[in-house]
Every structure is written in C-alpha cells, then in structure tokens.
Amino acid sequence: MGDFVEKGNHTVYFATGDYSISADDRQALTDLAKQAAAYQKDYVIQVAAFADSVGAAADNQVLSKERAQAVVAYLLQECNIPVGRIVTPGAMGETNPVDSNETASGRSENRRAEVKLLGTRASWVAAETNSPSLSHLNGGADCAPLFHSTGKLQRGVTEKVCQGKSKVARYARRFGFI
Numbered sequence: 001m002g003d004f005v006e007k008g009n010h011t012v013y014f015a016t017g018d019y020s021i022s023a024d025d026r027q028a029l030t031d032l033a034k035q036a037a038a039y040q041k042d043y044v045i046q047v048a049a050f051a052d053s054v055g056a057a058a059d060n061q062v063l064s065k066e067r068a069q070a071v072v073a074y075l076l077q078e079c080n081i082p083v084g085r086i087v088t089p090g091a092m093g094e095t096n097p098v099d100s101n102e103t104a105s106g107r108s109e110n111r112r113a114e115v116k117l118l119g120t121r122a123s124w125v126a127a128e129t130n131s132p133s134l135s136h137l138n139g140g141a142d143c144a145p146l147f148h149s150t151g152k153l154q155r156g157v158t159e160k161v162c163q164g165k166s167k168v169a170r171y172a173r174r175f176g177f178i
Helices: 023-037 057-077 104-110 121-129 141-146 167-174
Strands: 004-013 043-049 086-091 112-120
Touching (some): 004 023, 004 043, 023 057, 043 057, 057 086, 057 112
Antiparallel strands (some): 043 112
C-alpha cells in the first residue's frame, strides 16, 4: 500500500457458512470508522475475507466474497465511509489460514474478515495531535523555522532547532521527520 501504514484493525469472525456480522463486530467496525474520520482524506480501509476448509473450495471462495461484501456494505451504508476509501483484496477463500483447519477452534479463527485502517504518516501526526498540522505544538520562537508559512512541518529540519525540548521536536522525531 505504498506510503500507508496500519493505524487500526479489527477482525470480524463468522459462523460456519454464514456472512452476517454480529452486533459486537458492527460496533467495532463503527469505532474503526470513527477513527478513520480523524484522518480526514488520508486513509483507506482494507477488507480481506477468508473461509475455513469445510466444504468445497469453490463454495468457500463465494462465501469469503459474501463476507467481504457484507463488511464493505456495513462500512458504506452504516458508517458512511466513502466508497473510494475502501480497498478490497476481497475474497481470499481458504488461503492464509491463521490456525489449523483440523480443529473446530482453528476453523473458527479462519472464518474471518480482516479490516485494516491504513493512513499516511502525515495524517497520523495530524490525527494524533487532533490538528491539521503541528503548529499548535510550537515550543516558542526558537521552533518557528520548523514550519512553512502554511503551518505544515518542514522536512529535513534538524532537531537542534528546538533542542529536542518542544512537543514539535518530539513528534517530528517520533514520526521520522527529523
């Protein structure tokens, strides 16, 4: 996913042969969507659904597609996530089991949809600070060179500018700007 990094995730589990989403999972997806809103337009939500190995592989492929579609439909219709913000590798069928399909507990772990919130590094900084930029963290006049006239953090600024004492310098160091 290029410059995107994982900011949150939730795994939706399903009953055998089913693609309905439980109330607990719907709440977790709603919470993930609220978290996504903090990133404004610098995020995507990735949905990949899987099946256990019970039944025919072709049927499990269809079932995993229905699971992915159910999660995507919930995100679109109930959480108001724009369609352009959802990416779906989609129906993964029986591939990538997280546990053995030889046991009931393993199969229950494999009947899932993995939902990941992916954001850009810049959006993470803004969301972490609850601001479109880091300018409100400015440690004083000594840190003014950290910002362009737009208030956005400049890349390539040395930590020495703020002697590493301001919140700006700590965030910039934490997120790889300096």
